[in-house]
Amino acid sequence: MVGELNALWGRLIADELAEAGVETAVLAPGSRSTPLTIAFAEHPAIETASHLDERSAAFFALGYAKRTGAPAPLVCTSGTALANFHPAVVEADSARVPMVLLTADRPPELADSGANQTIDQEKFYGDSVRAYRTLPEPEAANRKLRSLRTTLARAVGTATGVMPGPVHLNVPLRKPLEPNATAESVPKGVPDGALPKEFEGSDRASLADRGGSFVATVRGRAGLSDADCRRIADAVERAERGLIVCGPADGGGLTRAALDSLACSTGFAVLADPLSGHRFGAHDAGVTVCGGYDGYLSAIEAIPDVVIRFGASPTSKPLRRYLRDSGARQFVVDPAGGWREATFTATDLVVADETRFAADLADAVDRERGAYANALAAAEDDYWSFVAGSEPPEGAILADAVALAPDPTTLFVSNSMPVRDLDRFGRPRDADVTALGNRGASGIDGITSSALGAGYGTDDSLVLVTGDLAYYHDMNGLLAVSRAGVDATIVCVNNDGGGIFHLLPIEEHETFEEWFRTPHGLEFEHSAALYDLAFARTDDRGEFRERYADSVERDGAQLIEVRTDSGRNHEERRRLERAVVEHLSG
Numbered sequence: 001m002v003g004e005l006n007a008l009w010g011r012l013i014a015d016e017l018a019e020a021g022v023e024t025a026v027l028a029p030g031s032r033s034t035p036l037t038i039a040f041a042e043h044p045a046i047e048t049a050s051h052l053d054e055r056s057a058a059f060f061a062l063g064y065a066k067r068t069g070a071p072a073p074l075v076c077t078s079g080t081a082l083a084n085f086h087p088a089v090v091e092a093d094s095a096r097v098p099m100v101l102l103t104a105d106r107p108p109e110l111a112d113s114g115a116n117q118t119i120d121q122e123k124f125y126g127d128s129v130r131a132y133r134t135l136p137e138p139e140a141a142n143r144k145l146r147s148l149r150t151t152l153a154r155a156v157g158t159a160t161g162v163m164p165g166p167v168h169l170n171v172p173l174r175k176p177l178e179p180n181a182t183a184e185s186v187p188k189g190v191p192d193g194a195l196p197k198e199f200e201g202s203d204r205a206s207l208a209d210r211g212g213s214f215v216a217t218v219r220g221r222a223g224l225s226d227a228d229c230r231r232i233a234d235a236v237e238r239a240e241r242g243l244i245v246c247g248p249a250d251g252g253g254l255t256r257a258a259l260d261s262l263a264c265s266t267g268f269a270v271l272a273d274p275l276s277g278h279r280f281g282a283h284d285a286g287v288t289v290c291g292g293y294d295g296y297l298s299a300i301e302a303i304p305d306v307v308i309r310f311g312a313s314p315t316s317k318p319l320r321r322y323l324r325d326s327g328a329r330q331f332v333v334d335p336a337g338g339w340r341e342a343t344f345t346a347t348d349l350v351v352a353d354e355t356r357f358a359a360d361l362a363d364a365v366d367r368e369r370g371a372y373a374n375a376l377a378a379a380e381d382d383y384w385s386f387v388a389g390s391e392p393p394e395g396a397i398l399a400d401a402v403a404l405a406p407d408p409t410t411l412f413v414s415n416s417m418p419v420r421d422l423d424r425f426g427r428p429r430d431a432d433v434t435a436l437g438n439r440g441a442s443g444i445d446g447i448t449s450s451a452l453g454a455g456y457g458t459d460d461s462l463v464l465v466t467g468d469l470a471y472y473h474d475m476n477g478l479l480a481v482s483r484a485g486v487d488a489t490i491v492c493v494n495n496d497g498g499g500i501f502h503l504l505p506i507e508e509h510e511t512f513e514e515w516f517r518t519p520h521g522l523e524f525e526h527s528a529a530l531y532d533l534a535f536a537r538t539d540d541r542g543e544f545r546e547r548y549a550d551s552v553e554r555d556g557a558q559l560i561e562v563r564t565d566s567g568r569n570h571e572e573r574r575r576l577e578r579a580v581v582e583h584l585s586g
Ligand SMILES: Cc1ncc(C[n+]2csc(CCOP(=O)(O)OP(=O)(O)O)c2C)c(N)n1
Pocket: 414, 415, 416, 417, 418, 442, 443, 444, 445, 466, 467, 468, 469, 470, 471, 495, 497, 498, 499, 500, 501
């Protein structure tokens, strides 16, 4: 009877998530989660990916959700298994990525009992989750089943809400956990009202006229009153030098059409973070999209007096400084009313749906473009012509990875130099390049898994450009290439340690090499062999371009290791920085 109930409970959970739109689940093996695992594995509408390492599993689900906007529920057993989800939960919280965690637990009487693999799983992720629930123990009572369906439907609604993020459902289950329930052996007394599809007869009658999830969430889009919109429009129209800044945002948010119409009616140039979703892809004629500003802003003397900001705080330090020192009126638009502006120089928080706000403001404004936008457009063109072919070795990799990416491509970049080099050397182009990174909490863990998860959620060509420490950190994640069947071109920029630390004053300290840059001397060819990836190594730009162009067009996964010298790279990076400023100021 308990086994049958467990199986039914698991099926209800999987079924309700499927009704709420879930198409993919990520499962890690274990015994306590058996009813959940079997329910997901057997559900006809849910694809499952199996991961052996919970940390990689959770980052895989994170990457999938970043790319698709939909959560891939995660299932694990009790004990340390759910602790291994934690880094990805932190990233999903900070970066606002939908995630649903189903952690199997022992029944409540075993709490604090010394029972095997039993830990306190209540509110395990603390404030990192948007919602936490302990599910009741399985019981075939109509009200309980309705409550279960409601909880599951709401979990998806909350995870994909105005501030997307993780939702944790802890699922106590008692033995026997193995399935012995069949369609014929549904326990007596299970009411019709909330049965999974297999048992469907006249159930879900109340949904007959609408179908879908047990509780449908219909969400409005917050807009401003006409008077508030007018006040902002007045400030924008009075601006002498205005800017639109698009910070990191994973899909959703501001649509391209709304951004372009705002840019057209305000005449403001758009500074597009590489992770904003707006640096790459076609824009309306007449819209100035700047992507090279990280390399040339310090040469621009003019400063903005009005800035409209979307998304998270920009990756570029020079841009953050430029905004901080401008003294401009800065409107930060955030539909959830969150605060993502750590220079504390923003002046106005606009709590509104980005697309609706941009469209309403575009309708209310009619402003001439002016000299500032023209100057930025000229600097942008000049910058790209000037740096083409003279990028430092690691910058060249990102420049080429973007320029030679097929249309469409999903490009994932690691922290910290790859994302910075993408920012500085990833030239805007019309092709549909979706650039993603883990910039919520900026960990170097789980990068490979996040990239492969993103690849699992799209038919695009998938490219990962990662540093060697980030690559090392998540080598376990490579198993998803074969287990989940994800093709990828993985470019490992191997500068034998953390090149990023050259950017910090610690570079001059005697502890730098051993304790900060941490050279390891690892040869990654062995990892390619272990995971059956095609492998190439080069330190030549021309050869890299050939290998890369070949790999992105080919089926199968390839690891391209590019050896660089981080010290020399940074010297060249700085030299080019100075040359750009001299050139543009001259
Ligand atoms: C989990 C985690 N540990 C440590 C750090 C601190 N950290 C930031 S960048 C970095 C070095 C990354 O090295 P690599 O991946 O080789 O990239 P590179 O800096 O060489 O481009 C480290 C250790 C972090 N961000 N996340």
